[in-house]
Amino acid sequence: KKYAFVIPIAAMLISDYFIGFHSTMIYVYGSFVLTVLIGFWVRTHKNVRTVIGAALASSVLFFLVTNAGVWISGAYDRSILGLWQSYIMGIPFFRPTLLGDFFYTGIFFGGYEIVKILSNRYLPAKAKA
Template identity: 30%
Template sequence: MKPRLSVILALLAVSVAVRLIPYVLAQFGMTVEPGNTVYPWNFSPFLPLCLFGGAMFARARMAYLVPFAAWLLGDLGVWALTGRADWAFYAHQPVIYLSVALVAFIGFSLRRGRSWKRVAGAGLGSSLAFFVFSNFGVWAFGGGAIYPLNFAGLVECYVMAIPYLRNTLVSMAVFLPVLFSRVALTKPTAVPGYRLASSRT
């Protein structure tokens, strides 16, 4: 089985669009700050695609480069829509990229077998890993402006991020079955063999 390029490109486009939708809505007066809106932050096919890429992309480096490029495109889109460079290039951004890479790395474990139990386990594990690492970055590099730089502040950061973890888990439950199904996968087409016709004189 190999990935169907059209489906992967479509979901990547949706991933970028989902990141930009709240900032587009902000142009019409909607509040875009995650704590002050009902927008379903972190509900996106992006992390499921990272996991899928680690499992299915023939070239390992593409499992990292494709999501990095998509995330960077989203960041640049946020900057273009808001004019806020600090929203596109933020202090904990390297931690986010490392968290994305970790999800892709977990996907490599599915190269040895892709039963539904293994896919579900990888989805759960990568969701938790992204939650732990990304929110640690928010706390550690926030300068104490949002959460105090002590243990209580770290706990508060994780507690406040639980709704985003929920949305990530829902994303995994929705998009992983699609990605590891015949919707996104196709059997390689066999190349027919030809024999040279014998020459006649």
């Protein structure tokens, strides 16, 4: 359970070391931590609807948190209109985020279900006494 936080954050830290950090990375990291918390909830409520809903919620959460972070960092006017502009400017990036999240959610959860079905199919039958 603790590795659910450690592994994604460590991977991001390593990649950001090579790519470079920027002033809004704290918001990116924060949104990933919130996404891990959503994942903990999904573990106890596994079904197609909650998995799809969690993927959508994670994408929306990332969009809202990171664009608010860009606004807070001073990239836009510190007014409600500046915040609105930050969200509008982030819209072109939302579609690829959403598509990627749904694609990888399908791969990971769908792959898990396929492996589960196939492993049950090929397990030896239990002997009856």
